[in-house]
Amino acid sequence: MTGERKKFKAPPPVADINVTPMVDVMLVMLIIFMVITPMLSKGVTVELVRTQHPIAMQAADKSDAIVCAVTRDGKTFLGTTATQPEDLPNKVKDLLANRLDKTVFVKADARARYERVVDVVDNLRAAGVDQLGLLTDQMDPGKMQGQGNTATPAAQ
Numbered sequence: 001m002t003g004e005r006k007k008f009k010a011p012p013p014v015a016d017i018n019v020t021p022m023v024d025v026m027l028v029m030l031i032i033f034m035v036i037t038p039m040l041s042k043g044v045t046v047e048l049v050r051t052q053h054p055i056a057m058q059a060a061d062k063s064d065a066i067v068c069a070v071t072r073d074g075k076t077f078l079g080t081t082a083t084q085p086e087d088l089p090n091k092v093k094d095l096l097a098n099r100l101d102k103t104v105f106v107k108a109d110a111r112a113r114y115e116r117v118v119d120v121v122d123n124l125r126a127a128g129v130d131q132l133g134l135l136t137d138q139m140d141p142g143k144m145q146g147q148g149n150t151a152t153p154a155a156q
Contacts, residue, residue: 044069044077046109050139057133060105066095067135068124070108074116085119092127102128107135 046069059065068088069077076085083091096102104124108117124132 044071044080046071046107047111048107048135048137049110051136052139054136054138057105057135059101059103060133060135066092066104068092068104068106068120070106070112070117070120072109072111074113076116076120085116085123088120088123089127092124092129096128101131103131103133104129105133105135 060067067079071077076083076088078088078091092104096104104127106117106120106124108120121132
């Protein structure tokens with residue numbers, strides 16, 4: 001019996017699922033989405049005009065808000081799509097067709113030509129827009145002190 005070999009029995013199959021690799025992949029994907037999501041801002045980025053007393057417009061941050069942008073070099077965008085101002089009435093009419101709130105928000109670069117902004121506003125009015133929201137940024141309080149107009153309304 002010295003020539004006999006011992007038969008080794010294979011271990012039984014493991015019925016448990018190893019979820020550690022899946023959790024690792026999901027955490028990496030979560031981190032990637034957390035980093036990228038803020039970069040997916042709505043529309044085109046412009047340097048907004050700064051005002052002392054802006055009015056908060058929370059409706060402009062909604063996902064279905066219609067935002068028209070005018071860049072420094074005079075290009076016009078409807079959302080993220082480059083558009084000529086003359087084409088705005090037809091495109092905006094289509095977007096406003098089934099809406100109760102016919103508000104469109106305009107954000108213009110502080111150094112954009114005023115003529116281009118007026119052209120965009122005129123074309124939006126031709127589309128039947130009820131309300132226009134002009135988006136601005138809050139002026140820094142430190143910069144307001146250095147300006148010539150620092151008198152309070154009561155003193156004027």
